[in-house]
Amino acid sequence: MHQKILTGDRPTGSLHLGHYVGSLMQRVALQDTASQTILIADMQGLTDNGHNPRKVADNILNVLADYLAVGIDPERTVICLQSSLPALAELTMYYANLVSVSRLERNPTVKTEIAGKQFGRSIPAGFLSYPISQAADITAFRATLVPVGEDQLPMIELTNEVVRKVNQVAGKAVLIECRPLLSKVPRLPGMDGKAKMSKSLGNTITLGSDEAEIRQAVKMMYTDPNHVRIEDPGTVEGNVVFTYLDAFYPDEAYIQQLKRDYRHGGLADSRLKKILEECLQETLSPIRQRRAEVIDDKARLISILRSGTEKARLETEAVAREVKASFGLDVLG
Ligand code: ATP
Ligand code: MG
Numbered sequence: 496m497h498q499k500i501l502t503g504d505r506p507t508g509s510l511h512l513g514h515y516v517g518s519l520m521q522r523v524a525l526q527d528t529a530s531q532t533i534l535i536a537d538m539q540g541l542t543d544n545g546h547n548p549r550k551v552a553d554n555i556l557n558v559l560a561d562y563l564a565v566g567i568d569p570e571r572t573v574i575c576l577q578s579s580l581p582a583l584a585e586l587t588m589y590y591a592n593l594v595s596v597s598r599l600e601r602n603p604t605v606k607t608e609i610a611g612k613q614f615g616r617s618i619p620a621g622f623l624s625y626p627i628s629q630a631a632d633i634t635a636f637r638a639t640l641v642p643v644g645e646d647q648l649p650m651i652e653l654t655n656e657v658v659r660k661v662n663q664v665a666g667k668a669v670l671i672e673c674r675p676l677l678s679k680v681p682r683l684p685g686m687d688g689k690a691k692m693s694k695s696l697g698n699t700i701t702l703g704s705d706e707a708e709i710r711q712a713v714k715m716m717y718t719d720p721n722h723v724r725i726e727d728p729g730t731v732e733g734n735v736v737f738t739y740l741d742a743f744y745p746d747e748a749y750i751q752q753l754k755r756d757y758r759h760g761g762l763a764d765s766r767l768k769k770i771l772e773e774c775l776q777e778t779l780s781p782i783r784q785r786r787a788e789v790i791d792d793k794a795r796l797i798s799i800l801r802s803g804t805e806k807a808r809l810e811t812e813a814v815a816r817e818v819k820a821s822f823g824l825d826v827l828g
Contacts, residue, residue: 500525501638501673503534503577506554507544510561511699512775513692516680516742517644519565525642526571532636532807533562535800538577538584539629542622543612543695556796561702564786569799575807576800577632582808582815586631589818591624593660594653599623602653604646611695630654634661634670635811641673645681646691665821670814680742688717688735700775702782709779713772718764728760736767744774 502522504510510519525531535558540551555576562574577583599605605626609618621628629650633641634657641651651673658670682691685698692699700712716736722729731737731754740750753770756762789796819825 498529498640499638500529500531500640501633501636502642503536504558505536505540506551506558507540508554508694509557509701509703511692511701513683516683517678518642521642521678523566526568532573534575534577534632536577539625542619542625545619559796559800560786560790563789564702564782573803573806574799575804579804580807580811582811583631583635585815586635586818587628590627590630590657593657594627602626602649604649626650626653630657633673634658635814637671638673640676642676648675651675669817669821683742684735684738686712686716703786704779706776709775710772713768722764725763726760729757731757736771740771743778
């Protein structure tokens, strides 16, 4: 079956290595075989930046430049802007009446985020309900496949619940269910070793990082605190440098050999870090170069986003119209 793909990111900062291995590489590969749309989710970016919309606005073209830099081709992938697609907001309002607050509060990813942000009862209503707006995004494009990181699995589950509820209320199959597509590295830990590399945790290596920043990031990385002398046996599990080598180094057999050497003793942290640093420099150098080439041509970036958003507008309006009609609310057409 021809797959329809919807994926995207919040423009709350530059994209990072977690995005790269967690979903961007897959998106680049999928452009050849599927019909793919990438949504720059600026409205969703506002859910925890309501009082600082400039931060979101300023990152829209940054994120677009990141896409082009990693090899997303606007001729083959539609790239569009959420806030210019009112049908997404319309669908969000319909769906919001089919999802309970307790269901939203049970979402494990949102729960962790709420705790991390220390919102308490001051949580913005938009933040608690952002999974509903994601359901609107996915269904508005009739997506069947959604390339995401692991933290997004509860959102896909909720989306499919919404699909079933809408179809039940409508009495027919108006919407289609989707499935997630995880990458080989569904959750890259932060460079500080924390569970996830993420913009809001401030533990990222961004795609535009320069050589010195990459060097510094690797230097700071956590290895095995008990590996004091080179000849001591070292631990691979939980060793962030190895986690990154697993994620980025192309020759798996070589990494397996390094792990054996490290466990046995005799492999220095400094050598391990040098291998990782070279690997990350090689991965990021062409991306940084392409990024620098595209970022200054604002007119071209705007034109790419405008034409993608126009295509998406027709598609999303058609779905919103169909949902509305299936509820019998098309009294005025
Ligand atoms: P924020 O902290 O503002 O939520 P983020 O760094 O989590 O930002 P998002 O824009 O929320 O980035 O995530 C966009 C997509 O990238 C999602 O599919 C998410 O699962 C994926 N992703 C983000 N961080 C990682 C990571 N560390 N490993 C794998 N996938 C990731
Ligand atoms: Mg996130």
